[in-house]
Amino acid sequence: MKSTVAAEFVLLAALWGASFMFMRFGAAEFGAWAAAGCRVGLAALVLLPLLWRSGQLGLLRQRAGALFVSGLLSSAIPFALYSYAVMSISTGLSAILNATTPLFGALVAWLWLQDRPDRNRLLGLALGFAGVALLSWEKASFKAGGTGWAVLACLGATLCYGVAANYAKRCLAGVPPLVNATGSQIGATVGLAVPTLLFWPEQAPSAQAWLAIVALAVFCSALAYILYFRLIAHAGPSKAVTVTFLIPLFAVFYGTLFLGESLTGWMVVCGAVILLGIALATGLLRLLPTQKMA
Numbered sequence: 001m002k003s004t005v006a007a008e009f010v011l012l013a014a015l016w017g018a019s020f021m022f023m024r025f026g027a028a029e030f031g032a033w034a035a036a037g038c039r040v041g042l043a044a045l046v047l048l049p050l051l052w053r054s055g056q057l058g059l060l061r062q063r064a065g066a067l068f069v070s071g072l073l074s075s076a077i078p079f080a081l082y083s084y085a086v087m088s089i090s091t092g093l094s095a096i097l098n099a100t101t102p103l104f105g106a107l108v109a110w111l112w113l114q115d116r117p118d119r120n121r122l123l124g125l126a127l128g129f130a131g132v133a134l135l136s137w138e139k140a141s142f143k144a145g146g147t148g149w150a151v152l153a154c155l156g157a158t159l160c161y162g163v164a165a166n167y168a169k170r171c172l173a174g175v176p177p178l179v180n181a182t183g184s185q186i187g188a189t190v191g192l193a194v195p196t197l198l199f200w201p202e203q204a205p206s207a208q209a210w211l212a213i214v215a216l217a218v219f220c221s222a223l224a225y226i227l228y229f230r231l232i233a234h235a236g237p238s239k240a241v242t243v244t245f246l247i248p249l250f251a252v253f254y255g256t257l258f259l260g261e262s263l264t265g266w267m268v269v270c271g272a273v274i275l276l277g278i279a280l281a282t283g284l285l286r287l288l289p290t291q292k293m294a
Helices: 003-030 032-054 057-062 064-085 091-098 101-112 119-137 148-171 177-198 207-235 237-245 247-258 265-281
Strands: none
Touching (some): 003 064, 003 091, 003 247, 032 177, 057 064, 057 177, 091 148, 091 247, 101 265, 119 148, 119 265, 177 207, 207 237, 237 265
């Protein structure tokens, strides 16, 4: 990996790792729906002039339908779910659960696109989801004050990411990165417009909450998506998706430094099991002889 690509890789992990902290600050006052809606709306406003200057607006119009669906799956629904989740569970736990995205991506590819995994990838799926089950077991209480729904929200978001990745592979192949990034944020904005208005906070959010939303939109969405699609173009999707490995490290660091959150030994162990599963499921690591599974 070239030094410039490696630098963008680390920067992307740092930005997406910070998104959980900013979501916590923003959703606390905006609520989950309005926080997500403002995030994607502002991101679209940042990206649209860049797309116009690139002369690719015509392509955006041509692929509007597919980009709308992509925006719902890759931004609108997951951002709202994570904004809800981080109000109940730590940002570190949210980020570790977010790391399961490649697992869901591999599972969806198997079930939808008939991309059958070999034994290593099948072992990775089993290990990864076992790690999630162990990590979530003590958290999955659905009684009053429990965090079970927040954990399910995180897993629902990662499932959306997995579906979105395969949808983009099937329906948006060849679409330039900037068109993909801008179109997805515009689609997400349209999808979240009504919920954002319906659930707009009665009390005006503070300047701190607005700054958190702006940081989410500009840095963790607009800039991050440009970096992500650049990585896919320059390093390939299999390497780009490994950014998932670094995101929890940054999220835990920010949560410890700015939110006073703690990292338990159990979270570390389960996180390691999940990451091992991801490495196997994405083909980065092989422990068994390669053989396709039916």
